[in-house]
Amino acid sequence: MRVEIWSDLACPWCYVGKARFDKALAAFPHRDGVEVVHRSFELDPGRAKGDVEPVIAMLTRKYGMSEAQAEAGEDHLGRLAAAEGLPYRTRGRDHGSTFDMHRLLHLAGEQGRREALLDVLYRANFAEERSVFGDDERLVELAVAAGLDAGAARKVLADPGAYADAVRADEREAARLGVTGVPFFVLDRKFGVSGAQPTEVFSRALARAWGERPPLEPAGRGDAETCGPGGCAVPRR
Numbered sequence: 001m002r003v004e005i006w007s008d009l010a011c012p013w014c015y016v017g018k019a020r021f022d023k024a025l026a027a028f029p030h031r032d033g034v035e036v037v038h039r040s041f042e043l044d045p046g047r048a049k050g051d052v053e054p055v056i057a058m059l060t061r062k063y064g065m066s067e068a069q070a071e072a073g074e075d076h077l078g079r080l081a082a083a084e085g086l087p088y089r090t091r092g093r094d095h096g097s098t099f100d101m102h103r104l105l106h107l108a109g110e111q112g113r114r115e116a117l118l119d120v121l122y123r124a125n126f127a128e129e130r131s132v133f134g135d136d137e138r139l140v141e142l143a144v145a146a147g148l149d150a151g152a153a154r155k156v157l158a159d160p161g162a163y164a165d166a167v168r169a170d171e172r173e174a175a176r177l178g179v180t181g182v183p184f185f186v187l188d189r190k191f192g193v194s195g196a197q198p199t200e201v202f203s204r205a206l207a208r209a210w211g212e213r214p215p216l217e218p219a220g221r222g223d224a225e226t227c228g229p230g231g232c233a234v235p236r237r
């Protein structure tokens with residue numbers, strides 16, 4: 001069974017939602033039969049690379065809320081993150097373009113390190129003091145922390161076209177599926193789960209999707225030799 005997750009590194013609900021989904025998956029009896037595929041989604045796709053601003057300022061500008069309201073929202077997210085065992089800085093974080101991070105995630109995916117880099121980037125953005133935006137060397141350091149080669153990461157960041165098509169393809173697929181917000185979870189292309197749902201919701205979704213998988217259709221002759229718990233078929237002359 002495949003679970004596809006569309007998310008953005010600037011999305012606090014994606015940070016919390018991933019932790020909740022991971023807990024549900026860890027407790028799922030068939031977890032070894034579940035393939036998780038992380039896909040790209042930008043909440044602010046038109047933002048220039050050098051356009052970085054404080055999160056609180058972005059919230060007041062974009063949503064028309066007061067500074068006190070923005071701070072209260074961050075405090076609430078901090079409490080929710082803490083409940084999932086996640087560190088979260090409620091003040092002093094930046095907001096900016098995540099396009100380069102998504103490109104690096106596709107590089108990491110080719111090496112089986114995508115989830116490792118995703119976790120590193122989430123923690124860096126939401127818990128660490130140093131900004132992850134507008135600084136290529138910062139992203140290189142984080143890529144190395146996730147097990148990637150520094151030279152390979154620098155090469156991707158130096159070429160704006162590297163993995164750009166892969167990021168855009170993920171975003172086009174999200175649009176085709178009707179995904180307008182993240183996190184968004186698609187289970188076996190049958191069920192969609194929107195938002196940072198409680199862990200028990202993800203648990204029920206995994207069980208339902210697993211239970212509704214189509215049975216295998218037999219091919220070939222039914223009496224071909226096999227091995228089973230009782231041993232192997234003995235060839236007859």
